[in-house]
Amino acid sequence: MDSSSVDSAKFQRLLEQEQQRAMVNQMVAKLTDVCWDKCVTGSVGSSFSHSEVTCLSNCAQRYMELSMLTVQRFKSNGE
Amino acid sequence: MDGSSLDSAELQRFLEQEKQKAMFSEMVGKLTSVCWDKCISGSPGSKFSSSESTCLNNCAQRYLEMSQLILRRFQSM
Numbered sequence: 001m002d003s004s005s006v007d008s009a010k011f012q013r014l015l016e017q018e019q020q021r022a023m024v025n026q027m028v029a030k031l032t033d034v035c036w037d038k039c040v041t042g043s044v045g046s047s048f049s050h051s052e053v054t055c056l057s058n059c060a061q062r063y064m065e066l067s068m069l070t071v072q073r074f075k076s077n078g079e
Numbered sequence: 080m081d082g083s084s085l086d087s088a089e090l091q092r093f094l095e096q097e098k099q100k101a102m103f104s105e106m107v108g109k110l111t112s113v114c115w116d117k118c119i120s121g122s123p124g125s126k127f128s129s130s131e132s133t134c135l136n137n138c139a140q141r142y143l144e145m146s147q148l149i150l151r152r153f154q155s156m
Contacts, residue, residue, distance in 0.1 A: 029105075045137060
């Protein structure tokens with residue numbers, strides 16, 4: 001039944017793609033959540049202030065950085 | 080089995096639609112929660128005050144804006 005093995009490989013690829021996308025979406029949602037709390041204190045304006053924009057940019061980068069550092073630390077502890 | 084139930088294009092479309100629905104649902108829930116906390120301090124009235132309405136409007140827009148900014152930054156990495 002060779003058609004099912006073709007489907008299986010394609011299906012695997014589809015699954016992997018979807019997993020990737022799900023991880024990205026999850027990270028974006030987390031970053032949005034975290035950086036909202038960090039950077040939008042006080043009242044909300046009709047646009048972001050300059051300091052808020054800077055904060056959001058830094059926040060996202062630092063959080064990502066920490067995320068990757070944590071993964072690396074975890075890996076090196078396991079060896 | 081003619082394979083029509085496993086049609087890849089149809090499945091793709093269906094998956095995509097369901098994803099969109101799920102993401103939309105999640106965002107609505109998130110916005111409600113975040114902006115409630117942000118804008119409704121003290122005890123709720125019998126309707127939203129003018130300042131509460133403004134705050135809620137701003138809040139939802141800013142949160143969505145931020146979400147899109149972060150997504151774009153992510154994609155450019």
